[in-house]
Amino acid sequence: MIRFWKKFKKKISKNPSKPRSSLQLRYKAFLGLLTENEHALDLMTELENKYYNQQLISMPYLKSMIKNLARTVKNIIFDLSALSGGRYNHLLHAFEDMEKEVREFTSGSKDPIYTPIIIPMDKITARYIDKVGSKMANLGELKNKCNLQIPDGFGLTACAYTHFSEYNTLSEKIANILHKTDVNKSHELLAAEKKIKQLIADVKMPPEIEEVITKKSRKLEKNHNRRILWAVRSSAIGEDLEHSFAGQFSSILNVPARQLLEKYKAVVASKYNTRSILYQRVKNIRSEDVNMSVGFLEMVDAKCSGVLYTTDPVRPDKQEIVISAIWGLGQLLVEGAVSADTYILMRTPDFALSRKEIVPKKIALKLKEQGGLKQIRIPEELITRPCLTKEQLCQLGKAALTIEAHFKCAQDIEWCFDEKDQLIILQSRPLHLNTKQEPPASETRAPIISDRARPVAAGAGAGKVFKAGDIHDLFDFPKGGVLVIKNSSPQYIGAFQKASAVVVEKGNLTDHMSSVVREFKVPCVVRVPNIFSILENGREITVDATRGVIYEGIIHEILTHKVTMQPIVVNIERTESYCMLRKIADLIFPLNLTDPRAVSFKEESCRTWHDIIRFCHETALNEMFSLKDKAQLGKIKNIYKIKTKLPLSLFLLNLFENAVTTPDQKRIGADSIVCKPFQALWSGMNAPGVSWQGPDQMAQAGGIFTAMIRTPSFENIGYDTRSFAVVTPSYMNLSLSMGYHYVAVDSYVSDDPYLNHITISFKGGAADIRKRSLRILLVSKILKQAGFKTHVNQDFLKARIKAEEADTINNCLYIVGKMLAITRLLDLSIENETTVESYVTEFYRSIDLPLA
Known part of the structure; x- marks a missing residue:
């Protein structure tokens, strides 16, 4: 914009x-x-x-x-x-x-501000989550509050990252590269990733950061009286919380001390991994807002490793603990490169083993003595042997419930047993859980392609098969397609927002991609033998990702299955x-200056930054329309009066002289205005069933339309209804004075969804504050159901929706227009919250979107 x-x-x-x-x-x-x-x-x-x-x-x-x-x-x-x-x-x-x-x-x-470059692990707690990120803060909590064993180490803070970036003016240089990159073209995106990573690798480390890393790593080696190899791990601020970033950033394992500075830069640079750039774009996260704290942890020589869910995320009502395990380091598991043993424990004092699945484990990752990793073949006798003993399963069960109780929510935990069989916790983060299960309405006799799939994200989806082999394929992925892949990987993030379902031939319930698809609420199944070769592109299938069944064709009765996710809450x-x-x-x-018609709407009344912004915007509109001197209005070339039967006195500024088809006239009809957002909103304001001045055929006893008729019309209200709009073909800024309340709508509609938005401010009414607040509650609920994010303070509302396709924005504007017409004076008749709920239901029952 x-x-x-x-x-x-x-x-x-x-x-x-x-x-x-x-x-x-x-x-x-x-x-x-x-x-x-x-x-x-x-x-x-x-x-x-x-x-x-x-x-x-x-x-x-x-x-x-x-x-x-x-x-x-x-x-x-x-x-x-x-x-x-x-x-x-x-x-x-x-x-x-x-x-x-x-x-x-x-x-x-x-008040003094604590802005350290480094914090040692024995000092880290949840209080420093804004400095070292949740990954390191949670480990610090487990060490310092729960007395669980974790690797020793330290965290380089977000302040250090900011200093590193500013020292080398990285933000400006990287922004310049990204500005020239079309992220919808895979070759350009990959080239930008390579260029940015080389840029970061070549810059100098600030002396202060170099000194603290060197000193602290040497001190820990001295304390432990041995040489330490390191895991250098991303711990971005906000990672593992509302946005999981699972698998989006890099962690580098088994790093010699002499390479710590180099690997720090590599982890920082992973913020610009192609998959991470796509993730941030899809999640509407600005690159400059991702602050990369980095953890330096002692490397553990793992005998076996895995991931533990304290609750089954697909079926949280089952009261089960889910454990995945492989030999060696856990990297192959979380990347979805290999299948893992699976153990299901009951959440009972004895952690009874409910069921298990032992798979062949032919390879493992182990540590090289001088640094780096090596892939080894598993000895024949261990390939089909379970990784975990009964005693180890009990240890994991106890740790799971301890950690969950401490953080007060279900957890996704990475762990390992070292060569001495000591349990070491490597990571703990909140787990995305289903909160609602609605099984398919009825059984189906449709042909079954596979009934052996493992659900990792519940729900149901259907569409045409799209097989992807790598990230290049994703740029042609169709909206509503079913993504079919061989191995799970977070690199497929670019398709998740469009996909109706995801099918993976291999993969695990506990890998990184499974975390991301749950975050995106995309139905997903894994471990479907040979499915990549069985399915061909364009074939229509239905995926029941709650029961683990894939059907031939589109099965509509199964698609009624809806799933909601439990929000992740962290006390900050x-x-x-x-x-x-x-x-x-x-x-x-x-915002104190809410009504531009009030006597108090003047510069001397500005008490906050928001007041100044609001005052300047409203005053600028008045200046531009010369409303303080109406005699000038007809002299300004691009200003028009809108001819309408609506009780509005609406003036329009044709900002760039390209949004009016009859520019020689000073009074124009709304059909002469070439402005996408204006036309969408105007069609809602004039929708069938909307009565601005009298009874309507759609009136139903006791409903929202009857209430609309019972309230006074604008003709009976002696109040200034002067309104104005600024338009271009794609943009509209509309300020409406409607009876006793004031509305501002700002919108942009284009082919680029990342520019599209609607912002609404809504204030006022003729009734007492309780009824005005009820009307605002009604408006808020209508807008929320349309996809807006809203903020309400008594009788004032702000709402916003952005980064959506043009059709979605147009439909939302239609809803806003109809909502403005129907609710304009409902504060005079609305009774209570029960009335509000019934009005919302009736409003959406009346919606017939013409723009979809």
Whole structure:
């Protein structure tokens, strides 16, 4: 979106065919303000989501966000000043006073800030999760709170990563590479990955970081009185939480001390693995917001290794512990390269073995004496021997319940037994669980292709088979296809958002890809013998990933099976970064200037950063439309009055002179407006069944349409209903004064889903605060069901949806338009939350989307 505005700012400022008139200069300032306003709202919405949803953030991330937001707000003020001829210059002084108060917190002048480069393992707890990431923080908890055995080591913090990046100006250089890369083309993406990794490998290590790594590694060798080989592991801030990043970053095993600096850079560079770039894009995560803490852990010479789930994620009601195990190191297991022994234990005091499956294990990874790994052949007598004894299974069961009790949620645990048969915990992270099971509505007699599949992510999906051999194939993957692969691997992340189901010939319930498909809520089965050769491309199949059955054809009754996932919640309230955000939140987020028609809507009333952003945006619209001097309105070339039967006085600014088909007229019909988001919204506002001024044939006794009719029409309300819109063919910024409430809708619709968005602000009403709040609750529930993220504060609502296909955005705008029409005065008649629920149900029953 920012790129869109910048492109047109240049178009106006560099157009040599026209003189730089006063109006053109106002256009340029207005465009600049819209650009910065959009950016400011993006930044603030992201920070608000982190704050209100208690999402993990690092101190460098928080400082960077506040710095960017402050710079953006200043730019908004500068643009408003240019647009208004300098009438609002003193607003800058007011903001600088607000910024100074925030800066006192972020600089540490009010309260000291702990920003270490390194934290030793015996000091790490969950309190430092914002500094060393959840992987290292959880290990620290197990060592220092649970007295479980983990590898010794230390964590290089997010602060160290930021210093490393800034020391070498990496962010700017990498952003330049990615900006020139079309991530939809595999060869360009792979070339960008190679270029970025080489860039990071070639830069210098800051002396401070080099010194602490060298000193700490030598100190640990001295303490243990032996040479140590190391595991250098990613522990990004936010990894293993809401976004698992499972298998997206690199960990490098059995590293000699002399290579630690080099391998640190390699782990940092893995942030730009092709699969990681795709993961971040699909999850709408900005690269600059991924802070790479790195763990340095003593390498364990594992006799056998594996993964343990404290609860079966597919069937959490079964009260079972799931354990996978292989000989040697566990890397082959989590990468899905080999099949593993599987043990199912009951969650009872004796950890009774419910069932097991022992598979041939012909290869293993072991440590080389001087560093690195080697693949060995398993001796004949061990190939079919179980990896674990009864005693070891009991040890794992006890550790599982101890760890789960400590973290208060189901866990995904990596473990190993060393050559002395000591249990060592290597990692523990929250486990994505199903929370709801709805089995298929009825049995089917459809032909079965396989009934031996192992479910790893419950649900059902159907479509045409698409066989993929590597990442290059994914760029042609069709939406709704069934991905069929030989080996599980997180590299297939690019297809998960489009896939209706995933089928894997090999793989394990506990590997990295299984974690990712559960996160994406994609039905998935593994261990389906010879399925890659059995199925051909284009063949229609149905995957029942709850029962582990693959059917011929599309079986609609099975597709009724829906699964929901339990959200992962981590307590971050004690982290230093969250505490700081809490201190400054009241100086930034609250919006006091909600109604532009109120007497208090003036610059002297701005008490927060949000107030200033809102005041500047509204004032800029007034300046551009010259609404303070209506006599000027007809003189401005690109401003029109919309002819409509709706009780609105709507003015439109045709920003780039390409969104109106009858430009010579000053009063135009809505059908003359060439603007995708406007037309989608307008069609909803004029949808069948919507009555703006009188009774309607769709009225049903006691329903939302009857309530709509019972409320006064706009004709009976003596209130200023002046509204205005700024449009281009793809963009709309609409400010509606509708009776006693005010609505702002900002939207962009294009062929690139990552530019598309809708942002809504909704405030006011004619009833008391309780009824206004009930109406806001209704609006929030309608929008949430459409896919919006919403934030409500009494009778004020903010909602946003972004990064969706054009059809989805258009449908959402239609819903918003119809919702605005139907709910505009329901606060006068809405009774209670039960009424709200019934209105939501009836509203969606009435929806007939014309744009899908």
